[in-house]
Amino acid sequence: MESGNQIVLLILQIFVLLVKSKKFSEQLAFKIGRFTEPVFVSSAFTRVFIGSIDRCLHAVNRAPLSYAITIETILCGSILIPFANMRCSLIDASNVSLTFSLIQLNLMSFPEEHDYIGNCLGRSYLYPSSSSIVSTESEKNSVLNLKETELRLGLPGSDFLGKKAGTVVSLFGKDLKDEGNNGFSQIPLKNFVSAGPSGKEIGNPNPAKLVEEKKNENNSTAPASKAQVVGWPPIRSFRKNTLATNLSKNNNDGEGKSGLSCLYVKVSLDGAPYLRKIDLKTYCSYAELSSALGKMFSCFTIGQYESHGLPGQANLRENCLKDLLNGSEYVLTYEDKDGDWMLVGDVPWEMFTDSCKRLRIMKGSDATGLAPRAMQKCKNQS
Amino acid sequence: MQTDPNPNKSKDSPTNSDSTESTQSPSPFPDDVLGQVLSFLNSDKDRSSVSLVCKDWYNAERWTRTKLFIGNCYSVSPQIVATRFPKITSVTLKGKPRFSDFNLVPQNWGADVHYWLVMFAKVYPFLEELRLKRMKVSDESLELLATAFPGFRALSLMSCDGFSTDGLKAIATHCRNLTELDIQDTDMSDIDDFNGGWLSCFPENFGSLEVLNFASLDSEVNFDALERLVSRCKSLRVLKVNKSIMLDQLQRLLLQAPQLMELGTGSFQQELLPGQFGDLESAFSNCKNLQTLSGLWEVTSIYLPVLYAACASLTFLNLSYAALRSVEFGSLLAHCPNLRRLWVLDTVEDKGLEAVGSSCPLLEELRVFPADPYDQHLHSGVTESGFVAVSRGCSKLHYVLYFCRQMTNAAVATIVQYCPNFTHFRLCIMNPGRPDYLTNEPMDEAFGAVVKTCSKLQRLSVSGLLTDLTFEYIGKYAKNLETLSVAFAGSSDWGMQCVLEGCPKLRKLEIRDCPFGNAALLSGLEKYETMRSLWMSSCNVTITACQQLAREMPRLNVEGQDGMPHLLFSLFDRQDLLLPSLMLWSGTRAVKMAGEKQSELDHSFLLNENMRND
Numbered sequence: 004m005e006s007g008n009q010i011v012l013l014i015l016q017i018f019v020l021l022v023k024s025k026k027f028s029e030q031l032a033f034k035i036g037r038f039t040e041p042v043f044v045s046s047a048f049t050r051v052f053i054g055s056i057d058r059c060l061h062a063v064n065r066a067p068l069s070y071a072i073t074i075e076t077i078l079c080g081s082i083l084i085p086f087a088n089m090r091c092s093l094i095d096a097s098n099v100s101l102t103f104s105l106i107q108l109n110l111m112s113f114p115e116e117h118d119y120i121g122n123c124l125g126r127s128y129l130y131p132s133s134s135s136i137v138s139t140e141s142e143k144n145s146v147l148n149l150k151e152t153e154l155r156l157g158l159p160g161s162d163f164l165g166k167k168a169g170t171v172v173s174l175f176g177k178d179l180k181d182e183g184n185n186g187f188s189q190i191p192l193k194n195f196v197s198a199g200p201s202g203k204e205i206g207n208p209n210p211a212k213l214v215e216e217k218k219n220e221n222n223s224t225a226p227a228s229k230a231q232v233v234g235w236p237p238i239r240s241f242r243k244n245t246l247a248t249n250l251s252k253n254n255n256d257g258e259g260k261s262g263l264s265c266l267y268v269k270v271s272l273d274g275a276p277y278l279r280k281i282d283l284k285t286y287c288s289y290a291e292l293s294s295a296l297g298k299m300f301s302c303f304t305i306g307q308y309e310s311h312g313l314p315g316q317a318n319l320r321e322n323c324l325k326d327l328l329n330g331s332e333y334v335l336t337y338e339d340k341d342g343d344w345m346l347v348g349d350v351p352w353e354m355f356t357d358s359c360k361r362l363r364i365m366k367g368s369d370a371t372g373l374a375p376r377a378m379q380k381c382k383n384q385s
Numbered sequence: 386m387q388t389d390p391n392p393n394k395s396k397d398s399p400t401n402s403d404s405t406e407s408t409q410s411p412s413p414f415p416d417d418v419l420g421q422v423l424s425f426l427n428s429d430k431d432r433s434s435v436s437l438v439c440k441d442w443y444n445a446e447r448w449t450r451t452k453l454f455i456g457n458c459y460s461v462s463p464q465i466v467a468t469r470f471p472k473i474t475s476v477t478l479k480g481k482p483r484f485s486d487f488n489l490v491p492q493n494w495g496a497d498v499h500y501w502l503v504m505f506a507k508v509y510p511f512l513e514e515l516r517l518k519r520m521k522v523s524d525e526s527l528e529l530l531a532t533a534f535p536g537f538r539a540l541s542l543m544s545c546d547g548f549s550t551d552g553l554k555a556i557a558t559h560c561r562n563l564t565e566l567d568i569q570d571t572d573m574s575d576i577d578d579f580n581g582g583w584l585s586c587f588p589e590n591f592g593s594l595e596v597l598n599f600a601s602l603d604s605e606v607n608f609d610a611l612e613r614l615v616s617r618c619k620s621l622r623v624l625k626v627n628k629s630i631m632l633d634q635l636q637r638l639l640l641q642a643p644q645l646m647e648l649g650t651g652s653f654q655q656e657l658l659p660g661q662f663g664d665l666e667s668a669f670s671n672c673k674n675l676q677t678l679s680g681l682w683e684v685t686s687i688y689l690p691v692l693y694a695a696c697a698s699l700t701f702l703n704l705s706y707a708a709l710r711s712v713e714f715g716s717l718l719a720h721c722p723n724l725r726r727l728w729v730l731d732t733v734e735d736k737g738l739e740a741v742g743s744s745c746p747l748l749e750e751l752r753v754f755p756a757d758p759y760d761q762h763l764h765s766g767v768t769e770s771g772f773v774a775v776s777r778g779c780s781k782l783h784y785v786l787y788f789c790r791q792m793t794n795a796a797v798a799t800i801v802q803y804c805p806n807f808t809h810f811r812l813c814i815m816n817p818g819r820p821d822y823l824t825n826e827p828m829d830e831a832f833g834a835v836v837k838t839c840s841k842l843q844r845l846s847v848s849g850l851l852t853d854l855t856f857e858y859i860g861k862y863a864k865n866l867e868t869l870s871v872a873f874a875g876s877s878d879w880g881m882q883c884v885l886e887g888c889p890k891l892r893k894l895e896i897r898d899c900p901f902g903n904a905a906l907l908s909g910l911e912k913y914e915t916m917r918s919l920w921m922s923s924c925n926v927t928i929t930a931c932q933q934l935a936r937e938m939p940r941l942n943v944e945g946q947d948g949m950p951h952l953l954f955s956l957f958d959r960q961d962l963l964l965p966s967l968m969l970w971s972g973t974r975a976v977k978m979a980g981e982k983q984s985e986l987d988h989s990f991l992l993n994e995n996m997r998n999d
Contacts, residue, residue, distance in 0.1 A: 234487030234897070235872065236758045236788060236815045239544070241570045241601055245682075245706055246730075246756060269603075280603070 270296060270362040273333075283356045289348055293335065296364070337362045419445040429454045451475060456917050457970050458496055458520065459942065463504035474513045475539075476505070480520035482920050482968055483870075484895055486544060489922055489966065497521045497547075499529070506533035514539040514565075521545070527552030531559035539565035539596075546572050550583045550604055557586035565596040567623075585610040592617035598625040600649045600680060605629040616641040625649025628682050633661055639668035647677035653707075654683035662691065670694030679703035679728075686713035693720045701726040705754050708732045715740035726750040731766035731788065738771030742778025750784035751775055758788070758815060769796035776803040783841075784809040791822040792849060797831035807839040811846035817873035817898070820850040827851055833858035836866075846870040856880035860887025868893045878905035885909035895920040903930035906967075910934065913941055914971050922966030931967060943969045 244267055270279045279299055286292045335347040339358040347355070347362070423445050426432050429452075436446040452475040455461060466473075480496025498520045505512055512534045522545045530537065537560050542548075556566065584606050587594075594614070599606070606629060615621060621642050626635070630651030639645070657665065675695045684707045696702075699721045704714070705728040714729070714737040724745040729737065731753050741748065753767055769792045776782060782804045792814050801807065812831075820827055828849035836842060836858050843865055847855060851874035859866065860883035867890050875881065881901040884891070885908055894916065902925035913919060913934075928945060935943045945964045 232817065232898075234484065234489045235817060236755065236813055237487045237870075237872075238754070238758055238788075239486045239570055240488065240572050241544075242705070242754065243758070244572070246754075246758075 268337075268359055268361050270299070270364070272364040273366055281362075283359060288352055289355075292347075296335070296362075333364050334367050335362065335364050416441070416445060420449050423449045427452065448472060453477065455479065458498075458501070460917070460970055463501050467504055467508040471508070473509050474511060475516075476501075476509075476512065476514065477516040477518075478520060479518040482895070482918060483519070483893075484897065484920055484922065485519060489897065495521070497523070497526075499523060499526045502526050502529050502533070510534060511536055513537060514541075516541040516543075517545050518543040519545065521547040522552070523547045524549055524552035524555070528555040531555040536562060538562050539567075541565065541567040542569070542571060543567075544570045550602070553583040554586045557583055558588075561588075561591065562593055563591075564593050564620075566594065567596050567598040569598060569601060571601045582607060584614060587614055589613075592619065594618040595620045596623040597621065598623060598649065600625040600627050602627050608634050612637055612641065618642075619644075621645065623647040623677075625679060626651045628652045631655045632657055632665060632688070636661070636665045636668045639672060643668075643671040644674060645672055646674050647701075648672065648675055648679070649703075650678070650680035650682075652682045653685065653688050657688075662688075666691045666694065673698070675699060677701040677703070679706075681707040683707075684709070686710070689713055689717050692717065696720040697723070699724060703728045705730055705752065708756055709737070710734075711736035711740065715744070718744040721745065722747075724748055726784075728752040728754070730754050730756045732756045733767075734765070735767055735771035735774065738767060739774040742774040742776075745779060747781060748775070748779035749781050751779075751782060752784075752786040753788055754786075755788040755815065764790075766790055769793050772796065773799050773803075776800040780804060781806070783807050786811040786813075786846075788813045788815060790815050791819070792828065792831065793821045793823050794826065794828060794830040794834070795823075797828075798834040801834050801838040805838050806841060807835065808841050809844040810835050810839065810842060811844065811870070812848055813846065814849040817848075818850045819848075827854070829854040829858070833862075836862040840865065842866055844868040847874055848872060849874075852876045853880035853883070856883040860884050863888055865890055867891060869895070871896045871899055873898045875899045875901060878902055878908070881905035882908040885912050891915075892917045894918075896922070896924060898923045900925055902926055906930045907934060910938055913938065913969055916970075918968060918970040920966070920968050921964075924964075924967075926964050926967055928964060931964065934969070940971050941969055942971065943967065 247267070267280050267282050270281055281295065281299075283292075286295065336344050337347050337355070337359045338344050338361045340360065344363070350358075419442065423432075423435060423442075426435065426446075426449075432446055432450060436443045447469050448471065450470050451472055453466065453470060453473045454477045455466070456479050458478050458480045478498065478501060480498070481490055481494055484490055485494065496519065498517055506529060510533065513536050515530065515537075516539075522542060527548055530540070532555070540556060540560075540563070553566075553568075556563065587610070591614075595618070597614075597618075604627075606627065608630070611626070611630075612634075615624065615638050622645060624638065624642060624645055625647065626638070626649060628651055630638070632651075632653060632655045635651055639648075669691050672695045676698060678692065678695070678699055678701070681704060686709075689709075696717070697720070700723055702721060702724055708730050709717070709732060711733050714733040718724070718740050722744070725747055727741065727745065727748060727750065729741075729752070733740075738753070741751070753771075755766055757765070767787070767789050769789065772785075772787055772789070772792075773796050776799070780803060783806045785807065786809075789812075792812065797812070814828070821831075828847075828851055831849070832845070832847050832851070832855045835845070840862075842863055845859070845863065845866055845868070847870070853876045856875060857880075859869065863869075866888045869884060869888070869891065871894075878901055881896070881899070882905055884894070885905075891912070892915075897920075899921075901921065906921070906926050907930055909919075931943050931945055934941065945967045
């Protein structure tokens, strides 16, 4: 798995480098499933697309999750790409074909539109011809009826895109599969954690925002039912963060859950000289949280691990906190709204993020007596 | 007072000592008299005017200037500053554009103070004060600051980032004469000092602090060290603690410092015993000089009464972190008759604002923040009637920042009738592009009324559904306008053109998500040199216009962010690409490149006349 990922990464990087070195002609042609003739898109589109891939690379470098990327595109002219074999796609050396099917980060979310293709990249760049005039959406759509093949960004595995969680979304839809180019394995995708806490990266492949498009990109992985505009309303982050933590405490009188953009909690590790702050909203599950924490505090726990004489494992950083904790004497606990310390993992994730005020990685010996209370609370609440 | 060395013969005079000397009539003032007179000038604007009179005055001014204000750290290079002003003791530097507060500017945009400090250490070793806003300050910079300037007294960091408590430790340890340590609105790096040890680093014989503000620091602090520090510093007049300080601790602090003029409390969420409650109450009543009160995190109606006794002389009450309801808020206000500035959350609702109108006749500034900015469907918060109520009761109101979900043209017209003296009018209707909710018309007439009636208007932020008409009004009437913030507004290039042609004093223009394009951008060519900066993001500007702008105005710095990884810059025929964001300011390209490593600026490209394609 690991080496496969490396290969994919390498190939992506090579591809990107080739584009950079101008080995491509002005236009890349993408074979779009429904059409038998390749559809030429302008170099601008290509650049946007490449930019997105590059961003994806960065994200991939950080997220230790498994993924599947198939790259396959048809190039026109006299371009050669000396690619190595990828583990999950078919590259026909004579055709020199690379097919793109790529899962994007949720750089745009349009909950109302259900398209059978779940990817999107700046509609304004998908020109029907080689001219490079930026046209409005409706024009383009009518010319080539591109709406159905429109690329759209969305959360991988999000329900509102009409796809089941865990499927590989392919640019070319079913056609490719029918063609028998099915060397690629459909490895289920987990959610991508976006490339940074919300708002930190200005990944904006679609600068052509019309005034009507009020729903802007948003880097958070919060469900897009509240499509938030970046930086709006204009409130400073310090104030936002403070209000967010205040609100999560004063939420008793049925004001309703507010769509907080972030939820910072402190994480302390017994024995470490400093503590960290994390945004719980960037994680969707306990697994993600524990892996993130494991990376954050690995420098401390590794020491512990080795001192206990346990056999060293390759890539200790890869192990998530749970594994480390299993072998060592630490447990992850949290302080909830009522001020009680509970073991992490007993309650559903949403309930946990609602009630967690701070996290503490404490020695197992200190955590005795926590488990029964957690169960009891659960019963009381349910 | 330093007498002027003969500036006419000064070799390091930055002005060219050419034959203009002979054509000027000799100055009627002897040089040292001129120097004396000019040393009384504090306003930067006045000093700039003075320096333009003649060469003598220019030199006299530069030798007597002690306070340096640089509104955009990239508009001038440290070397130029060092050459021109030899006697600076106080520096104010502002860095990132204001929209960086709202995550619209990439993290590594720049504005690192370090290369400034390196220069200051060489040229101004007698530096006493440093005030930074929206700059990146590393721990290394703070250490340099602490050690290289023996007379350093005052440090103020507003919305700065990049440092941790380690940097503060350095300041506390080495600055023997520190009188002011003021840290506001900071998002500290997420490594927090577990033990709050930085406060303990103040030496035991250190007692000169007058201002201590660490309200926005997240970390716990060592309370004993804080208490001892407060008791030693007899001149302490401003103390703003952070949330980690509890009520009983606050009470002890107040006992040590009843002379405080500005107090920022810690957290109010604590179960107090009756005796403790009484102690806290009496501690507050001992503070007879309190003018500013802030903090009040998690305050509840039970504990508000302890504040009453201290509110008689209050002029500034900052409740923007306290989610109060209208009733308890009204009761509190009844005790604050002298209030001039008030910051609240919209949980007080219109009823609370009515109380403001009736209890605070002297009010000059009101800021209403949203407690829950992202919930679009919640019908809570304040509406136009609250604003009208305040304006009815507070005729001296001239500064308002108001977040609401609905507004009408008629209400705004009424408001400015009651309060025609607005200098800062910042209205944020939180749903972008929202029309007048009663008439469904655009909000043009509202802002038209504002600019027509309020001739002293300096700062305007518009929101709601707006057409070009709003900007016509602004260009036509807002002759004193210096700062304009626009979001999700306008219909065409004409709007922006109106503003650029019509507002003579315009200094800062920030635009996001508006349909202004190249024609609008290029219509302001001459204007931009008189402005501090222009920010446009998510508009219809392409790089062609930027290149043209850079070509025609060589002294302008044009920086575009295209949100793309650096590799795309080599694919340069991207004239048709719309720029996600653009910022321009006067200054040389070298300024931005000099201090930062190129790799840090990968996200953007800078253009000027000598631009290269790489």
